[in-house]
Each structure stands twice: as C-alpha cells, then as structure tokens.
Amino acid sequence: MMGEPKSNRKRILTGDRPTGKLHLGHYVGSLQNRVKLQHEYETYLLIADIQALTTHWDKPEMLKQAVYDVAMDNLAVGIDPEVTTLCVQSMIPEIAELTSIYGLFTNMNRLRHNPTTKAEALQYGMIHENGDLISGFDQLTYGFFGYPLSQAADITFVRAHLVPVGEDQKPHVELTRDVVNKFNQLYGGGKEIIPMPKALIGDVPRLAGLDGDTKMSKSLGNVINLADPPEAVKDTVWKAITDKDKIRKGDPGNPEICNVFKYHKVFNQSEQIAEIERDCKSGVLGCVECKGRLTDILNGMLAPIRERRRPYEEHPERVKEILLEGTKKARILGKETVRMVKEAMKIDYFVL
Ligand code: SF4
Known part of the structure; x- marks a missing residue:
C-alpha cells in the first residue's frame, strides 16, 4: 500500500477537471500516456473539482458523481492506485493557500494574455473573437481569471518536476514557471524554494468529434x-x-x-x-x-x-477509499510545501 511520499524518481502532476465522463479524446490525448508514465515517474493525479466550478459554478451538485466518474475512468484505463496517487483538489486546502499567495505578486496582464485562458473564455462566451470582453467584466469571474494560478498551485503543492500536457496547455505551465521563478527570486534569497517544473509535451494525436467539430461533447x-x-x-x-x-x-x-x-x-x-x-x-x-x-x-x-471499470462501479466505496488514501498522502507534501513557502516569506511567526 502507499506509504510516505518518498521517492528518488522525478515527480509528475497530472489530472482532470471532473465535468463529466471521460471520452476517447481524453484517452488518446492524455490517459494513454499517463498510464505509461506512472511506471517511470512518481505520479500524482489530481481531480480538480474546484477548477471544474470555474466554468460550472452553478452546478455544484454534478461534482460528486463526476469525481467518481473521472476516478473510475482513470482506474479503468489502467491507472494503478498502488503506483499513482489519486487525490481530490477540494480536500487539499494547501492548494487554495498557495493560489492566494501566488495572486499577491502576479500581475493582471500576465493572466489576461494567457492564450489557454483566452481560448476557454471564447468557448464559454466570455469574450469576443478579438479578445474584447462580452458585457464588460460581468461574464468573467475572479475564479476563472485566476484559474492559471490555481493550476500553478496544483503543480507546486506536490513540488512536481514535470507536467505532462498537450501543446495547447503549455502556456499554463509557462505561467507556473514564471510564478515559481518570481517566488524564488522574491523570497528565496538565491535559493530554489519551489522546484522549477517543466512541461512534458507528449506526441499525442488530437481527436475531433465524429462530426468533425473540435468541441467534443x-x-x-x-x-x-x-x-x-x-x-x-x-x-x-x-x-x-x-x-x-x-x-x-x-x-x-x-x-x-x-x-x-x-x-x-x-x-x-x-x-x-x-x-x-x-x-x-x-x-x-x-x-x-x-x-x-x-x-x-x-x-x-x-x-x-x-471490464476493469465494472468492479469499481459495483463497489464505489473502493473508489472513495482510493481517493481518501491518496488525498491524505498528497496533503503530507502539500503541508510541507506551505510550511516551506511561509518560512521563506517569513510569515511563519505564529503557529497554531
Ligand atoms: S467516406 Fe465512407 S468508405 Fe470512405 S473512409 Fe469514410 S466512411 Fe470509409
């Protein structure tokens, strides 16, 4: 069974936003690769349920089933819970702490010009093709705008070295690298407090829908x-x-x-x-x-x-157990990271 998070292997952070069941596009775009990588790297797989709410905030009731579905889909394709740590974002308060700290020194322009955020804002009708806001800031929430910082926190709470992503997600990793660089410069005094993560770009085909539409749903x-x-x-x-x-x-x-x-x-x-x-x-x-x-x-x-999915569907309590156990293990790293971050910022003056 999973023990303390100690390994000499490089660590990767991967995951999904639980907005529904995973499909063949996810399979060829990331899952297949993830299954291979888990044997090479110490793998943390984050189910980013809070991030799912950046675009589905009015439907929190869909989350519980979606978390189960995404976990089961990963287990069904061959993610081995004895090898990979599956964890749930909403149960890791350290991610939220890091998100708010990173927001202190990241300027708005850096977030505004993130091409991945722009593409999503377009998809959800928040901006026009030319990048202008639809109805001013009414459609654009603080959570959506800050989404890349929350991703930076996802990557850094486990101090991941590598992040497997497709080309389109590369800007998010670039932004995380900027955040890490700035943090280390501001508070590290020449030392690397948070390791610098790198994008691990996989050579994976991009699949469109069977009607040719790139939006698959x-x-x-x-x-x-x-x-x-x-x-x-x-x-x-x-x-x-x-x-x-x-x-x-x-x-x-x-x-x-x-x-x-x-x-x-x-x-x-x-x-x-x-x-x-x-x-x-x-x-x-x-x-x-x-x-x-x-x-x-x-x-x-x-x-x-x-076939692999069936026993988990019949025994969802096993899925819950995997997620709870994995989240506990991930939090050990998260708490350690937040302690290091606060110490570097000299805001560790009170300890509860
Ligand atoms: S057009 Fe018809 S026969 Fe040709 S590849 Fe497509 S499905 Fe197959």
Whole structure:
C-alpha cells in the first residue's frame, strides 16, 4: 500500500477537471500516456473539482458523481492506485493557500494574455473573437481569471518536476514557471524554494468529434465515452459525418474529408488504413462496412476498459477509499510545501 511520499524518481502532476465522463479524446490525448508514465515517474493525479466550478459554478451538485466518474475512468484505463496517487483538489486546502499567495505578486496582464485562458473564455462566451470582453467584466469571474494560478498551485503543492500536457496547455505551465521563478527570486534569497517544473509535451494525436467539430461533447452527440456500452458506440459511429458526396457503395470517396477515416487512422492498424484509403477511393468499400469496421475496433479496444471499470462501479466505496488514501498522502507534501513557502516569506511567526 502507499506509504510516505518518498521517492528518488522525478515527480509528475497530472489530472482532470471532473465535468463529466471521460471520452476517447481524453484517452488518446492524455490517459494513454499517463498510464505509461506512472511506471517511470512518481505520479500524482489530481481531480480538480474546484477548477471544474470555474466554468460550472452553478452546478455544484454534478461534482460528486463526476469525481467518481473521472476516478473510475482513470482506474479503468489502467491507472494503478498502488503506483499513482489519486487525490481530490477540494480536500487539499494547501492548494487554495498557495493560489492566494501566488495572486499577491502576479500581475493582471500576465493572466489576461494567457492564450489557454483566452481560448476557454471564447468557448464559454466570455469574450469576443478579438479578445474584447462580452458585457464588460460581468461574464468573467475572479475564479476563472485566476484559474492559471490555481493550476500553478496544483503543480507546486506536490513540488512536481514535470507536467505532462498537450501543446495547447503549455502556456499554463509557462505561467507556473514564471510564478515559481518570481517566488524564488522574491523570497528565496538565491535559493530554489519551489522546484522549477517543466512541461512534458507528449506526441499525442488530437481527436475531433465524429462530426468533425473540435468541441467534443455528449450533448453534441459526437463523442464516445470510455464507459459507453457497445450499442452506444455503434450508434455514435453510425451518426458520424463522412464524405457527403459518397452516397452509396461504388461511389468513389475522399477519405481525407471523412471523420470515420480520421478515427481509423488513430485506432486502426496501419496496413488496414492503407487498404481502407484505397478501397474508399475506388468505391469498393461502402460507408456502412467502413463504419462497422470502426465500431468493431473501438469496441475491441474498450472491452478491457469496461471490464476493469465494472468492479469499481459495483463497489464505489473502493473508489472513495482510493481517493481518501491518496488525498491524505498528497496533503503530507502539500503541508510541507506551505510550511516551506511561509518560512521563506517569513510569515511563519505564529503557529497554531
Ligand atoms: S468508405 Fe470509409 S473512409 Fe470512405 S467516406 Fe465512407 S466512411 Fe469514410
């Protein structure tokens, strides 16, 4: 079982915002890589439930189930709780303490010009394309604006060395590096109090929805969740947008504009991809068969994930136990970090 957080291996911080069940986009974008990394690095996996509320503050009631779902999705894909520490953000007050400390010396421009925050603000209708605010500051909350600082606190409370991220999340890590640098300069007196984290950029494909939309969501009907049963996978693949000019088998198609083909390229074996491409172009292959093949491949891949998920679904108390145990372990590091930070800032004059 997990003991004291002592290891000579480099430490990584990874995690998810629990806003719903995880889907194939998460699987290829981060989960697969995370499962491999856990054997190489001392891994902390944070379920960032408070951060989920920066965009879903009016729906706190959805959090509990979402925390369970995200934990189960991670366990189902192969995250091993004996190796990886799974923890829940709202149970770690040290993250909130660090967030407020970092806010003291981070200027607004640094937050405003963060491209990841901008992209999200756009997605949630908080700003216009040109970056101007919609309805002044009415739509933009303090929590959303400060989100990158809360991420800096996530990364630094365990004093992570590396953060596995996709290219689009790199600016958040850059901002964390600025925060760490500034903290160490201001309060470290030449010493590195908080280790400087680095982004670990994975070579992972970015998956769009099966309708071609880059925004993947269950409400759009364009995603396959890891927990979906075989019939639901089939239904979603069946609705996928293909080459609209290929009406029936025999018509030559263009796989490059087809979303089913894009999924084949990510999930299928290379020799079959070449065959599909050739037969789609010649017309020998029809879309019904092509979608059927993709459905089989996806269901074959998801079968062991569903299998691993089942015992956790049947015994959610086991998931809770994993999260509580992991959070306790993570807090040992968090308390140590806050103690070091307060000592460096010389605000450790009173101890309760
Ligand atoms: S045959 Fe396959 S690759 Fe070609 S358009 Fe139809 S679904 Fe797409």
